[in-house]
Amino acid sequence: MSTNIDHIKEEHHHQPSGLMRWITTTNHKDIGSLYLWFSLLMFFIGGFMALIIRAELFQPGLQLVVPGFFNQMTTMHALIMIFGALMPAFVGLANWQLPMMIGAPDMALPRLNNWSFWILPFAFTMLLSTLFFESGGPAAGWTLYPPLSLQGGNSMPFVIFSLHLLGASSILGAINVIATILNMRAPGMTLMKMPIFVWTWLITAFLLIAAMPVLAGAITMLLTDRFYGTSFFTAAGGGDPVLFQHIFWFFGHPEVYILILPAFGIISTIIPAFSRKKLFGYDSMVYATASIALLSFIVWAHHMFTVGMPLAGEIFFMFTTMLIAVPTGVKVFNWVATMWRGSMTFETPMLFSLAFIILFTIGGFSGLMLAITPADFQYHDTYFVVAHFHYVLVPGAIFAVIAAVYYWLPKWTGKMYNETLGKVHFWMTTVFVNITFFPMHFVGLAGMPRRIPDYAVQFTDFNMIASIGAFGFGLSQLLFVYILFQTLRQPVTAADKSWEGAEGLEWTLPSPAPYHSFDTPPKVD
Amino acid sequence: MNRLSALIIASLASISSFADWEVNMPRGVSPTANAAYDLHMLIFYITVVIGVIVFGVMFYSIFHHRKSKGAKPASFHESTTVEVIWTVIPFVILVGMAVPATKTLIMMEDTRDSEITLKVTGYQWMWKYDYVEDNVSFFSKLDNKSNEARQLGSKIDVKKVDNYLLNVDNEVVLPTDTKVRILLTASDVIHAWWVPEITGKKDAIPGYINELWVDIKKPGVYRGQCTELCGKDHGFMPIVVRAVPKQEYVKWVSLNQKNRVADKSE
Numbered sequence: 001m002s003t004n005i006d007h008i009k010e011e012h013h014h015q016p017s018g019l020m021r022w023i024t025t026t027n028h029k030d031i032g033s034l035y036l037w038f039s040l041l042m043f044f045i046g047g048f049m050a051l052i053i054r055a056e057l058f059q060p061g062l063q064l065v066v067p068g069f070f071n072q073m074t075t076m077h078a079l080i081m082i083f084g085a086l087m088p089a090f091v092g093l094a095n096w097q098l099p100m101m102i103g104a105p106d107m108a109l110p111r112l113n114n115w116s117f118w119i120l121p122f123a124f125t126m127l128l129s130t131l132f133f134e135s136g137g138p139a140a141g142w143t144l145y146p147p148l149s150l151q152g153g154n155s156m157p158f159v160i161f162s163l164h165l166l167g168a169s170s171i172l173g174a175i176n177v178i179a180t181i182l183n184m185r186a187p188g189m190t191l192m193k194m195p196i197f198v199w200t201w202l203i204t205a206f207l208l209i210a211a212m213p214v215l216a217g218a219i220t221m222l223l224t225d226r227f228y229g230t231s232f233f234t235a236a237g238g239g240d241p242v243l244f245q246h247i248f249w250f251f252g253h254p255e256v257y258i259l260i261l262p263a264f265g266i267i268s269t270i271i272p273a274f275s276r277k278k279l280f281g282y283d284s285m286v287y288a289t290a291s292i293a294l295l296s297f298i299v300w301a302h303h304m305f306t307v308g309m310p311l312a313g314e315i316f317f318m319f320t321t322m323l324i325a326v327p328t329g330v331k332v333f334n335w336v337a338t339m340w341r342g343s344m345t346f347e348t349p350m351l352f353s354l355a356f357i358i359l360f361t362i363g364g365f366s367g368l369m370l371a372i373t374p375a376d377f378q379y380h381d382t383y384f385v386v387a388h389f390h391y392v393l394v395p396g397a398i399f400a401v402i403a404a405v406y407y408w409l410p411k412w413t414g415k416m417y418n419e420t421l422g423k424v425h426f427w428m429t430t431v432f433v434n435i436t437f438f439p440m441h442f443v444g445l446a447g448m449p450r451r452i453p454d455y456a457v458q459f460t461d462f463n464m465i466a467s468i469g470a471f472g473f474g475l476s477q478l479l480f481v482y483i484l485f486q487t488l489r490q491p492v493t494a495a496d497k498s499w500e501g502a503e504g505l506e507w508t509l510p511s512p513a514p515y516h517s518f519d520t521p522p523k524v525d
Numbered sequence: 526m527n528r529l530s531a532l533i534i535a536s537l538a539s540i541s542s543f544a545d546w547e548v549n550m551p552r553g554v555s556p557t558a559n560a561a562y563d564l565h566m567l568i569f570y571i572t573v574v575i576g577v578i579v580f581g582v583m584f585y586s587i588f589h590h591r592k593s594k595g596a597k598p599a600s601f602h603e604s605t606t607v608e609v610i611w612t613v614i615p616f617v618i619l620v621g622m623a624v625p626a627t628k629t630l631i632m633m634e635d636t637r638d639s640e641i642t643l644k645v646t647g648y649q650w651m652w653k654y655d656y657v658e659d660n661v662s663f664f665s666k667l668d669n670k671s672n673e674a675r676q677l678g679s680k681i682d683v684k685k686v687d688n689y690l691l692n693v694d695n696e697v698v699l700p701t702d703t704k705v706r707i708l709l710t711a712s713d714v715i716h717a718w719w720v721p722e723i724t725g726k727k728d729a730i731p732g733y734i735n736e737l738w739v740d741i742k743k744p745g746v747y748r749g750q751c752t753e754l755c756g757k758d759h760g761f762m763p764i765v766v767r768a769v770p771k772q773e774y775v776k777w778v779s780l781n782q783k784n785r786v787a788d789k790s791e
Contacts, residue, residue: 061675061681061683062678065677066757067760071756141754148756277602281608282602282603307728307733307735308736326615329611336579336582339590341598341601344587361579377727378565378721380752446548447749451760454760457689460684
């Protein structure tokens, strides 16, 4: 262990120190850490906005904020959580893990890597600054539907520019991921021998490259509609407001899978490790991931069943959407089959992964219900939808990120987190996440629309419960931060292979992993 | 499985007897809303059954295949047969869902043979209703009591306001047992018209005319809201439909045709 630390110190000598180290770094681990810390910060900013929303919705009547500000909060909460918390978290994990998992010294394009991170703080500073404008931040929902978004105040061009920056950052990151995976694998590691997390990220990166430019196109047209006299989306000028929705969701649906496929990869890594048994059906997992990615490009209009599409269109998008249940089902069944007759232990990463499977599947069930067009006419734009996508994104994507952090933390730092506190964090998070989001199914079915700052009195009880759950969930995450800092203060004690059942090249490296992961590529047979 | 679903129904029913704790979609009073309800329950029960099986197997495994109980890991990690089976079975279940769903959808989108037409126009933040054949037309917005109570710092107890946020100044009146075609459009931004008990929602979009139909079977007052974010007062443009027997509707029309004409002459 100590030789290893000396080894790291030796390699540091050519590095600038202090702040300049982080600004100029081209190291995949440094950049991975930057991404992850940034994501954590954004998670708390976005979470704070969610708590403002939940505080206002604690009881009917307006107590805290005016409706316009409420709409800014819902809009910003979504943008921050999607682009600021989740996407950077997954890119951070990719940065840390991909080179170690494929036996490479670093990412393929280190300088690009630096850039793709350092775009983010500027983009989010600009995005958040709009909240302090006299006309306020964006308030038309994260989907930015015109004509409403064209009515917005001065924030609009700033929001669009920051979204462009975020898109550029994501595309640069995706290029780097693809270049790394396709070119830098250790000899002997064929594509079908890659760790499943690497596979899911490879597919995600292609989704990013295909989807982000579409968003860029849509928001650029919004910009020219507002400032340069075009009428892409304005009916009065011969344009079509629904066109925007088609373009937006052609980006938006793949985007949803960009947020969940790497999570699938994480769960497919952690479940076998703590079941002490190989992942069941590796090949079908890869094919299922690829099928989900392909399907994601032909289901977009299920977000807009109520816009008045032709019957044939509604039927087509209903069928394709339902079809997604097949590969997703394969994944869930394979996870269960992996656990079957394994030898399981329940450390914190495993607990979060098990909760992921159950709660993500519940989100999948409500997704299947939403796919049924005639029923969607009732569900659409109600709290049922809010419950659905929070189930797949919070106990889905976010749980996967948390599980990944606990799982790889000993590898990254050489230090073990406190298992008892980790379990407390798990139980608090899981209980509160359900208290928050499960009642939303009920009020949604009972008729409460989403994106409203105030509601009819019959929805009071479940809203109160949801608000209490939200504050509990938010506070539980402070414990997560405490656990992280407590871990960082520990001495280096973690074994190279920190978990008994862990598989993969990263566990052949010392803990903490050396600055340049693999100087000489390992041989994979 | 039957016992389980009976248990779930019983528990849902006992909960929903308290109006405030409503956990399910209301049963409809029009063929389209009823069909949506039936589909909703069908898919819900199917997912419950799948969930019970999958989670059941998972929890069995969690309790029995744990290291602390001395479980030794098996070495199997693939089986083409099993994987084909659990690809095909979900597919078959999906086909089973798709057939009734498609039939219902075709029924819902068939607006032919309607007897009267109601044109609905969304405004920020109110609705305009035009009875195309009967020459009645009026605006409908949040009633004054709710509007006063909903202001930030109004100090009015909203629980004491009659139908808080779900009451309007001018109700839509529709005849029962009549196929009514509803045309939807908007003058400024996109809105969506939704009254859960009589119909699913549809967007009201500037430059578009969308269609819905309802055939209300039971007289009564049905309430709904705008369901597409339309700006700051999106949460404050409710919809109230009063369904009355045909004769009463005819009376209401004749009364209001005159009244509206008189209004205009003022």
